[in-house]
Amino acid sequence: MAEKRFIDAIHDALHEEMARDERVIVLGEDVGRKGGVFGVTEGLYEQFGEARVLDTPLAESMIIGVSIGMAVGGLIPVPEIQFADFIHPAFDQIVSEAARLRYRSCNDFGCPMTIRVPFGGGVHGALYHSQSIEAFYAHVPGLKVVVPYTPADAKGLLKSAIRDPDPVLYLEHKKMYRMVRGEVPAAGDHTVPIGPAVVRRTGRDLSIFAYGLMVHEALQAATVLSAEGIEADVVDVRTLRPLDTQTILGSVQRTSRALIVHEDNRFGGFGAEIAATIAEEGFRYLDAPPTRLCGPDVPAVPFSPPLEDWFMVDAEKIAAAARRLVAY
């Protein structure tokens, strides 16, 4: 085992997969010579050359469109969207083409593509560099959506995504790149299956469901709550689609209370899917209404630091919501 930063785990996965399979191609804005704006792809260009690490024009629709062509042609593209905020021009390519290709071609063509997308706020990125976009894409049949929290998951899920025969949207919270550290198995081929959620901490009083950075905040909140006698079950959802409803319902069965946390704004957010699943399939376990704690329904993450703090969901807000729910 070796302690790695979140960003190193992603880098290592890319490096190992490119070394393992020469069909793996990395492409995106500044991913080559510069090594990526965050440095995730540092050294890949030098090692694997310009044929496999491509600096693209600033045109997301083209990045994904070209990737789809590569995938159909037998390559395994790993396109990077520099910021999730800029993925929207590629929405049509992802939703109408990549996600439907297998269905549309009666299984004749797959689209083995992993779209890496740094997302999320809390980094003073303001309106154009802070968005959460998971709700749009988790809605789409044919697309897998993963959001790792630990460096081990970041590496293992990325390797599984690259080996998946269908398109995977891989969301990496950029605030975690250099903040989150953790043990990553050094030896062997470490993969984490797409699908299963994982319980990060067990408790009897309420379940907290989160993914990405919010798992980090939820675990901190759970530590504070534990000192007050409230024991939280913290579930790292980590794969949004397909969703591991079994682990979610199992947790609710233990605790009878569900707090669903995400940074994305609340209305129509991914938390609604978890809440609805719990209400429909776990009604008999519930001692309190499934409750969401999300970003506020404002158009974007503000630039002003105090307003950004107001926007972001953090451990303190999670603990407060948990206290209210336990008192229900």
Place this chain on the structure above:
Amino acid sequence: MPTEIRMPQLGESVHEGTLGKWLKRPGEAVAKYEPLVEVITDKVNVEMPSPFAGVLTEVLVQEGQTVTTGTVIALIEEAPAAPRAAAAGAPGTAGPPHPAGPASREQGPPAPSSPDGERTGAPAPAREREPAARLSPLVRRLAEEHRIPFDELVSIQGTGASGRITKDDVLRYIERRGAAPAAPPAAPGAAVAPGEAPARAPGDRLEPLTAMRRTIADRMARSAREIPHAYGAIEVDMTRLVRHREAHKDAWRAQEGVNVSITAFIVRAATRALRAFPVVNATFTPEGIVVRHAIHLGIGVALPDGLIVPVVKDADRRSVVGLAREIEAVVARARQGKLTLDDVSGGTFTLTNPGVFGSVLSVPIINYPQAAILAADAIVRRPVVLGEGIAIREIMHLGLAFDHRVFDGALAIQFLAHIKRQLEEFTPVGDSPEF
């Protein structure tokens, strides 16, 4: 526009009722006071009359479902000829008239919305409910699994927001109560915990609980769970009474128009014994023992699909003939399913008559919340030592199951002996059945 028909309050302690058969179908016209639906509470079937004439547009609660009083169970489009006071229109249904109607049901106040992401708790339930009845799905399920009746459940002190009863409150209550394991293996007479059914072998079949079966199950389970039962039995020589009755019963029937049954004599004797031992006619409460002044005597009547206990009011004020007549009447109503709620409520003491089926030793369950139940077993001709000889006598066992919290064995047997003495030393007034 259709008017909401709500589950009526059928008695002051009645919080809920189970719908029996709908006597009208959606689309059918219904006259004012015409029976609309059967409502089953407290072991009785009541036919709920329609409050006005109209057309039944929608049935909202299905047969067999149990709902709290005040729940909207159906919608009736009023006949246009019968204008009524606006007060009858329930809040929330206001709107322009429309022909079909069902769309307007259950419009509560809109849930509060808030712009930020930190709304606390859930929106209030749209329908009005007493606070104690705001029970989460889990609390309801725990209550079912641990056989906690509704009125007992809502009496638990809630520690949640606004006094809501939480999961922990119920679990603590169950722990304190001690008894009633979560899922005992199908004990006879125990209410069935849903979802925890024992495994079924091939060829077994599941007989769904009728409303009556479920009521009996709940009440028997509650009595067995809450009341510490103790038992006593005594032998009664009925020879004098039986001979007198055999000699005169045809004449009595001709004169009075009623079969003066052995039961009537036993009830007469029992009411005198209850006057002599008032504490047998009582109910245990945590505050103390409520000794009932009136003697309303329930009599168990077997029905093809269950059991019902009609009550003879003021049984101590009736003659043997009067008792015979009243018993015959209520039993007939019970068999025809025509008992009213009044017929089955208010009992203070119960007689069960397993002897009519040949039982010679019965161990009954008390009719909760009474203090005791008397069981009259079969009268059997037996050889009996009488003085220095042996005679053939008409012998009956008389048993008493009693709440040991209320009184003790000595008193129970004195009570039985009081009845025994009256029946053995039976001294009729002339040729009449009175004694």
